[in-house]
Amino acid sequence: MTNIFTAIAAASALFVGVSHANADDLTDRAKAGKSIRIGFAHEIPWAYPGDKNEPLGFANALALGVLKSMGYTNIEPVVTDWGGLIPGLQAGRFDIITGGMYITGKRCANVSFAEPMGKFGDSFIVKKGNPKHIETYQDIKKNDSAMATVAGFVNVDAALKEGVAEDKIMQLPSLTEVLAAVKAGRADAGAGNDFAMKDLVKSAPDDIEVTDSSALPEWTFNWVAIAFKKEDKDFLKAYNEAQAKYLGTPEMLEAVGKFQYTKAQLPGDAKTDWVCSNR
Template sequence: MKMKAILAAIAATAALFIGVAQADGLTDSAKAGKPIRIGFAHEIPWAYPGDKNEPLGFANALAVGVLKSMGYTNIEPVVTDWGGLIPGLQAGRFDIITGGMYITGKRCKNVAFAEPMGKFGNAFIVKKGNPKGIQNYKDIKEKDATMVTVSGYVNVDEALKEGVPESKIMQVPGPTELLAAVRAGRADAGASNYFDAKNLAASASDEIEVTDPAALPDWTNNWVAIAFKPEDKDFLKAYNEAQAKYLGSPEMLEAVGKFQYTKAQLPGDAKSEWICANR
C-alpha cells in the first residue's frame, strides 16, 4: 500500500507538472501579475492613445472590458504605426493587437484571431463634389484614377482584386497622410474603413466628403477581431469564452458607445475560422 501511495503521489505530481508546462506564455505571465501589453495604432475611433497614453477607442474598450471580466486589470498600452502591429506582436513588443484589425486569410497566417467583435464596411474620401465620380474600385480602374490608402490596410488587396493597377495605388503611413494626399490632389480617392473616412472628412468638411459604403461590393465588408500570438492558445480560448459573455451586453455597449460603435456593428454568427478561409 505504501508503494502504491508513493506511485500515486508521483503520478499526481507529474500530471501537475505537465499541466503547468502546457500553459502558454501569456497565461503564465498574466497569472503572475505581469502587465498585459496591448498594441494599437492611432486609429480613431477604433483604437488610439489619450492625453496620458490611456487606451481609447471601441476596440480597446472592448478588449479591456473582456480582460477585466477575466480578472486582468494590469494593462500596458503600446502605440505603434499600423504597419508595425503584426511585426510588433511577432517580435514580442506587445502581447495582443487591439487596434481594430480586419480578419483576412493573409493575416491569419501570422496571428491567431479571437472570435469577431464587429462587422464593418469601407468607403472613400474624395474632394467635395466627387469630381471624378468615384464610388468603387472599378471606377478607379476605368477612370485611370489614383487611389491612396494606408500601408497594411486591406484596401490594397481589395483594389488589386478589382483590377486596379498597382501603379495607381499610393501607400502612406497613416490616416493623416491619406487625407493630405487627397487634399493636395496627389490622389483622387482615399480608401479606408467607413469610420476612418467619416472622421477624416469631418476634419476637413469644407474640402472633403465620404462616398457611400454600400457602393462597394458586399465581399469588402469585413469582421474585426483582437489578435494574439498563435502559441498563446490557452489565453485565446479563455478570452473567447469571456468575450462571448461580454459581447452585446449592456455594459459592453455602454463602453463602446462612446466611440461610435452601436448594435448595428455586432458581428453576427460568423466565426474566425470561416472568415480566415473566406476573406
C-alpha cells in the same frame, strides 16, 4: 503505506508541473500577475492613445472589458504604426493586437484571431463635390484615378482585386498622410474603413467628403477581431469564451458606444474560420 502516499504526492506534483509547463506563454504571464501588453496604432475610433497614453477606442474598450471579466486588469498599452502590429506581435513586443484589425486569409496565416467582434464597411474620402465621381474601386479603375491608403490596409488588396493598377495605389504610413494626399490632389481618393474616413472629414469639412460605404460590393465588408500569437492557444480559447458572454451585453454596448460602435456593428453569426477562408 507512507511510501504509497509519498509516491502519489510526487506523481501529482509532477503532473501539475507538466500541466503548468504546457500552458502557453500568455496564460503563464497573465496568471503570474504580469501585465498584458496590448498593441494598437492611432486609428480613431477603433483604437488610439489618450493624452496620458491610455487605450481608447471601441476595439480597446471591448478587449479591456473581456479581459476584466477574465480577472485581468494589469494592462500595458503599446502604440506602434499600423504596419508594425503583426510583426510586433510575432516578435513579442506585445501580447495582443487590439487595434481594430480585419480578419483576412493572409493575416490568418500569421496570427490567431479571436471570434469576430464586429462587421464593418469601407468608403473613400474625395475632394468636396466628388469631381471624379468616385464611389467604388471600379470608378477609380475607369477614371484612371490615383488612390491613397495606408500600407497594410485591406484596401490595397481590394483595389488590386477590382483591377486598379498597382502604380495607381499610393501606400502611405498613416491616415494623416492619406488625408494630405487627397487635399493636395496627389490622390483622387483615399480608402479606408468607413469610421476612419468619416473622422477624417471632420478635420477638413470644407475640403473633403466621404462616399457611401453601401456603394461597395458585399465582399468588401469585413469582420474585425482581436489577434493573438499562434502559440497562445489556451489564452485565446479562454478569451473567446469570455467574449461570447460579454459581446452585445448592455455593459459592452455602453463601453463601446462612446466610440461610435452600435448594435448595427455586431458581427452576427460569422465565425473566424469561415472569415479566414472567405476574406
